[in-house]
Amino acid sequence: MPEGDPSAFTKVMYGCTADEVSEIVLMTPIDEFFKSFKERSQVLKEMTGFNRGYNADVDGARVTVLDSRIGSPLASDCTYYLRFTPCKKLIFTGLIGALQPYIRVGDIIIPIAAVRGEGASRYFVEDAYPAVADFGLTRALASTLEEVFTGSDIKFYFGPIYTTDSFAAETLEFLEHWKSKNLFGIEMETSTIYTLATLYGIQATSVHIVSDNPVTAKTFFHTLSDEDRERREKCAGLLLESLYKLVTRI
DSSP: OOOSOHHHHHHHHTSSOGGGSOSEEEEESOHHHHHHHHHHSEEEEEEOSSSOEEEEEETTEEEEEEEOOSSHHHHHHHHHGGGGSSOOEEEEEEEEEESSTTOOTTOEEEEEEEEEOSSGGGGTSOTTSOOBOOHHHHHHHHHHHHHHTTTSSOOEEEEEEEEOSOGGGOOHHHHHHHHHTTOOEEESSHHHHHHHHHHTTOEEEEEEEEEEBGGGTBSTTSOOOHHHHHHHHHHHHHHHHHHHHHTTTO
16 A cells, blocks of 8 residues: 555545544445444444445444445455554454355354455465454354344354355355355455454454355345245344444443
């Protein structure tokens, strides 16, 4: 990155000066979450950078919400420039495809680590560098999820996942290979977010709604049952409530 005033870069990326970013950042490519969190919060500042966002007050907690957009190349840039801001805790939420047949649409996967199958993070550090979640922040997330989801039939899975740059390249052989390695799911952002956050001293964790399961032929190219769609919507509502509580506790 060229040298200079960090605000010159954050104004373009986020639409604000570097010091306007909160210590807590919630990042998501899911438009539903971006809008719903905004509706529940007191918006303090709208931000119209490349990654649109807003600063909000959530029951006294100040949080910056950013649209990371889809894919690791965009998520990596959105994460990278947080190193010049007050951000200390980064929570990412997105959608994930399950890689195990027992994981249902509408369940939750919390990645404790991710295989760096994407290419963006390799521009910042060698391939051997691990992509892992922050333990303390993940523990706080888990505690909040358990509280909010009590009584539901939605299950949580904590474990490793795969981050890819292309779901079009997910052949049956590819999916079977990573399924056999006991990975829980596959998505497009987490490994680069974990890698960059660790590199630059930001605590990061992520939580994903299982939107599909390619190993059981429940993909974006198939029609999901009414039960699957209802379960996913129920999970989204509970997860939003969990995130709302979490930012007030960390």
